[in-house]
Structure formats: structure tokens, C-alpha cells
Amino acid sequence: MRILNSSLALVICLAMIMSASVFAQGLYWESTTTGEGATQISKMFYMPKMFKIVTNQAEYVLLRLDREMFYTVHPGEKTYSEMSFADMEKTMKGAGARMDKAMEQMREQMKDMPEEQRKQVEQMMGGMMKGKEKGTKAPVEVIKTSERKTVSGRGCTKYILRRGDKVIATLWVTKEVKEFEAMSKDFAEFSRRMMAMNPATTDAAEGWDKIDGFPMETEHSKGIKTVVTKIEKQSVPVSDFEVPKGYKKVKSKMAELEEEE
Numbered sequence: 001m002r003i004l005n006s007s008l009a010l011v012i013c014l015a016m017i018m019s020a021s022v023f024a025q026g027l028y029w030e031s032t033t034t035g036e037g038a039t040q041i042s043k044m045f046y047m048p049k050m051f052k053i054v055t056n057q058a059e060y061v062l063l064r065l066d067r068e069m070f071y072t073v074h075p076g077e078k079t080y081s082e083m084s085f086a087d088m089e090k091t092m093k094g095a096g097a098r099m100d101k102a103m104e105q106m107r108e109q110m111k112d113m114p115e116e117q118r119k120q121v122e123q124m125m126g127g128m129m130k131g132k133e134k135g136t137k138a139p140v141e142v143i144k145t146s147e148r149k150t151v152s153g154r155g156c157t158k159y160i161l162r163r164g165d166k167v168i169a170t171l172w173v174t175k176e177v178k179e180f181e182a183m184s185k186d187f188a189e190f191s192r193r194m195m196a197m198n199p200a201t202t203d204a205a206e207g208w209d210k211i212d213g214f215p216m217e218t219e220h221s222k223g224i225k226t227v228v229t230k231i232e233k234q235s236v237p238v239s240d241f242e243v244p245k246g247y248k249k250v251k252s253k254m255a256e257l258e259e260e261e
Helices: 002-024 087-110 117-130 178-196 255-260
Strands: 027-036 040-045 052-053 062-065 069-074 079-084 140-151 154-163 166-174 214-220 225-233
Touching: 040 178, 062 079, 069 087, 079 087, 140 166
Parallel strands: none
Antiparallel strands: 027 040, 027 225, 040 052, 052 062, 062 069, 069 079, 140 154, 154 166, 166 214, 214 225
8 A cells, every 4th residue: 555655646746747847848939020111139938828028138028918917127227117908908099099080180181182282191191091991890811821831940831811802911820839739829819919009910919819820920911020030949937027126116108108198
């Protein structure tokens, strides 16, 4: 009986160690984003429900799905700001409403412009001057094609995100990142949160959880393109997803802009 108990204890111990190693294993990748006349290199760290995004030496972002919080950390100043997902969405909706109001006022002013001048303004502003769409938007359709290519050494399949006749985004997706299966739900939520912060990519947030695999290359209709250049398994200490001790809390830039208005 003593031997049986010892064997059972050993099995349980090994199971716990194996389980811990699975949850301790994270993912790290680097990507290059181009568009709007700029290039940005990002370093991404993932552990379950936690992301760390480093885009420059001045600051980095912590996205905690478990807390529904964004943290922006400034190591040089030893400061940080925070915002909940709910407050972020409220701020973005408010910004969208203010933009709609400004566009409506501009459309009214343009009614008295000479036709040639009005066309020039409309061309400069692009689709922003067309006015709000009536009724409910068509749902985003996710299309998996048969096209294949290799991106940064990974075999990928082409996906198209489309709303009606308009292509919103084109993605090259790989199934060769096996670790991604365990983090796919977290990644879909992360992608929705990050794209919601950028008006140029908001539409693509819909249908993201229908993409089967890890997107190695993503190109939005607004000309913003992201290519993953490196990806590997990497365990990251949970402490790396916390604001360092002793840092002073300050107002976020988005909160400051809202107060100014």
C-alpha cells in the first residue's frame, strides 16, 4: 500500500509539473508595420491572458485580458498610465461622434462652395466626406482562399475579410505555429482590442475569431501592412506583465485629450 501511495504521489507530481510547463510556455514574435508614411517595428510577448507590446525605448504597453486593462509604461520617466477596456471603448466612441459632427459641419459649409472647389476638398478628404451610411452595416465575411505563399519561413494560406463588395483586409495565415492553438482565443480578443484603437483598422476587428491560424502578414484597405519577421516559443516571467514597483501613476494621453475637449 505504501508503494502504491508513493507511485500515485509521483504520478500526480509529474502531472502537475507537466501542466505547469504547458501554462508557463509563452510566445514571442517581432513584426514590421508600414503605412501612412511611417515604419514601426514591434516586439510582442505573450503568456495566457497577458500581452506586452514594445514599439520603442520610450514606452511599452501591457494588455491584461484577465483584468480588462491597458497599461502604458514609460521606463525613462518611471511613470505609467492605465485605462480599462470599458473606458477605452467609451473614449473611442466619443472621438468617433465628434468626428462625425465635424464632418457634418464641413459638409454644410461645402454646399456653398463652387463645384470644382468642392470636388477638390472631397478628393483630399477621401471617403470621409461621403456621410454616414444608412441602416445596418453588412456583416464581415471571412473567405479562405486556395492561394499559398511563404512568409518569414512559414507556409501560409490567404484569407480575405470583406464587407459587402469592399475588401477590408487581406491576411496570410499559417498553421505551422502549433503553440498558437492554445492562445487563439486570447489572440482574437487582443486583436479586436488593438484594432479598435486605430480608426483605420476598426472594421477588420469583426470576424477575426474566424481566422484559423496565426496571421503572418496582414494588409488593411487603408494601406497599413504588418509582416511578422520572427516568431518563437518563449517563457516570460509573469512579473514582466506588471507595472514595475515604484512607478508613479499619471493620466493617460487619451484622458488628457478628452479633458481638453
